[in-house]
Amino acid sequence: MDPVTVALIKVKAEIPRDILKQAFMPKRYDPVENDRYFDNVTSVSIDQQIRQLVIEGRVSIDVNLIGGTEMFLPLGLAQREFLDAWNMIYRFSRDVLGGRRITTVHELVYGITQGLSGQGTAGYDGRASDMLLVGRDIMRAVGGTATLGTAYVQIVGVNTVLVNDANQVIGDAALRATVTHEPNFNDLKPVYYHAFAELVALAVKGYVYNTLVIDLDEGQIRGGMTLGRIREVVDSYADANQMYWEYLTTKWQRISTMNNTEQYRKILKMSLGAKPRY
Numbered sequence: 001m002d003p004v005t006v007a008l009i010k011v012k013a014e015i016p017r018d019i020l021k022q023a024f025m026p027k028r029y030d031p032v033e034n035d036r037y038f039d040n041v042t043s044v045s046i047d048q049q050i051r052q053l054v055i056e057g058r059v060s061i062d063v064n065l066i067g068g069t070e071m072f073l074p075l076g077l078a079q080r081e082f083l084d085a086w087n088m089i090y091r092f093s094r095d096v097l098g099g100r101r102i103t104t105v106h107e108l109v110y111g112i113t114q115g116l117s118g119q120g121t122a123g124y125d126g127r128a129s130d131m132l133l134v135g136r137d138i139m140r141a142v143g144g145t146a147t148l149g150t151a152y153v154q155i156v157g158v159n160t161v162l163v164n165d166a167n168q169v170i171g172d173a174a175l176r177a178t179v180t181h182e183p184n185f186n187d188l189k190p191v192y193y194h195a196f197a198e199l200v201a202l203a204v205k206g207y208v209y210n211t212l213v214i215d216l217d218e219g220q221i222r223g224g225m226t227l228g229r230i231r232e233v234v235d236s237y238a239d240a241n242q243m244y245w246e247y248l249t250t251k252w253q254r255i256s257t258m259n260n261t262e263q264y265r266k267i268l269k270m271s272l273g274a275k276p277r278y
Contacts, residue, residue: 003185007200023208024049064180067256072174092159104178205240
């Protein structure tokens with residue numbers, strides 16, 4: 001079971017179905033009755049609407065801005081474009097990144113790509129072997145001032161990176177970068193599924209409140225209907241957006257770091273006074 005399915009189960013367990021239907025199902029306007037009614041022609045489901053409007057439209061964006069997954073991307077998998085003797089552009093396709101997107105570039109590392117598993121497929125984990133990392137540390141220790149990497153890299157487009165030390169780049173090199181989560185968040189560890197579901201549930205409650213709070217008033221004014229329990233439930237979601245933001249920037253930010261194995265390993269080593277191995 002993937003994290004999105006777990007999140008949808010939690011949402012439907014906490015929010016009454018009739019309220020979800022009011023907030024997410026498409027409606028048509030009837031000029032004769034001067035009212036709106038549910039669209040029974042368009043083939044959509046509540047789950048589909050939540051995925052599109054909330055998970056993809058908000059949660060995915062916020063979560064990927066907070067963190068992601070650190071990967072080593074071999075330059076041999078990218079398309080190259082020479083600008084001049086010092087500058088070179090590398091473009092990674094969506095297939096290479098498994099549908100993900102580069103959000104941060106850290107450095108260009110030389111001489112480790114033989115230890116990278118996979119060849120840029122969706123299951124590509126982008127990690128270098130421990131033996132090669134140890135070997136590079138030894139080279140750094142005994143190699144004097146030899147350049148074994150460069151930080152002169154920057155994002156200039158979608159999955160497109162500019163390297164300003166192109167004359168130093170050798171064929172056996174990889175980009176250390178942070179990429180977005182897998183589209184269905186399958187890269188999340190199962191222990192964090194419930195935390196992700198809580199984040200989605202808060203986002204859905206915030207969406208429900210913003211969507212229905214004015215409509216309920218209009219219905220009461222125009223139709224004279226008694227809203228009662230529906231209005232009470234919707235009003236209870238008034239603080240959902242604030243709770244979502246606090247959860248995202250506190251608990252989820254810590255979870256994002258712990259889920260990123262490479263980054264969390266470096267933090268633990270630095271906290272123990274050890275030198276992190278990139």
